[in-house]
Amino acid sequence: MATFQLTVNGQRREVNVDPSTPLLWVLREDLKMTGTKFGCGISACGACTVHVGGVATRSCIVPISHLGDRPIITIEGISNDAVGRAVQDAWVDQDVVQCGYCQSGQIMSAVALLKSTSRPTDQNIEESMGGNLCRCGTYPRIRAAIKSAAAQINKGGA
């Protein structure tokens, strides 16, 4: 066990865990932030996506000891960001969610895409979101929501 100082959604948090523990388990079990989901556990589905140092990161496979001092943003904190807010609003407007299990990861990846590519093409969306699986098949609505959020952002609404 070891003590780690983390910055999660702008707040300093301290955890005492085994250094090999994946970030996902620290978030869910130690910090009780259950918005980030466990899907596959091998970085193949994207349900566990958070931002680490601004990079969309699969929290299920990154040990806590590998994080250093990079700030962590989770679905619980994404609405504090203008792009994150726009994406969440678009998700509601487009009624994207069906069962919802994968959607926090979908939103985190979509925000990462829109932060670097304000006018994403279909190919940009397919490639950036290609690692986020949705068993309900909400992909058409996800695509529409990303385009809607992009339009809102480019209009100056975010």
Next chain:
Amino acid sequence: MPGLRASLSLSAIIIAAALWAAPSRTAQGVAAWEQVYSVLTSPRCINCHTATNYPQQGDDRHRHVANVVRGPEGKGVPGLNCAGCHQETNADSTGVPGGHNWHLAPLEMRWQDINDRPLSSAAVCRQLTDRSRNHNLDGPGLLKHHEEEPLVKWAWNPGLKPDGTARTLPPLTHEQFIAATRRWVEAGTPCPTGK
């Protein structure tokens, strides 16, 4: 006159020795290159020198899971960057390899064809020694790259797979790889003939 004859004979011997040594040096260089090539085409190296839009994984060199794509700089795309999983070091508890600046080699440094078959020894050699395609590295530069580049050295410290077993290593040790590269460079980086 005997002195002149002796001098001419000595010159002839030196020229003959030089003529004999030149092709031998090249042949030795090519032999050293073949050792280098055996490492470059091992999965730990060639999996990230693809000719396609994606990296490969495993000793069977299958397409990388999770629909990972190359991206404009060989580092993936915004929602799916290499760095979103691959950290600065191996994560043995989860089986994810890591190293500094994890990325795909650029397409001009591909060592495979678009059907994922390794290029020939001659083709890889030509690519590696083409300074318009190798970041303008000369022979000593290539040697230094093989000696020091973190992602090159990672091949000999590839960590554990998700099942907890060790990833296989290239066919030579890093020391043997460097020694072979040095012999090849000192021979003038000769390439095999052929396609």
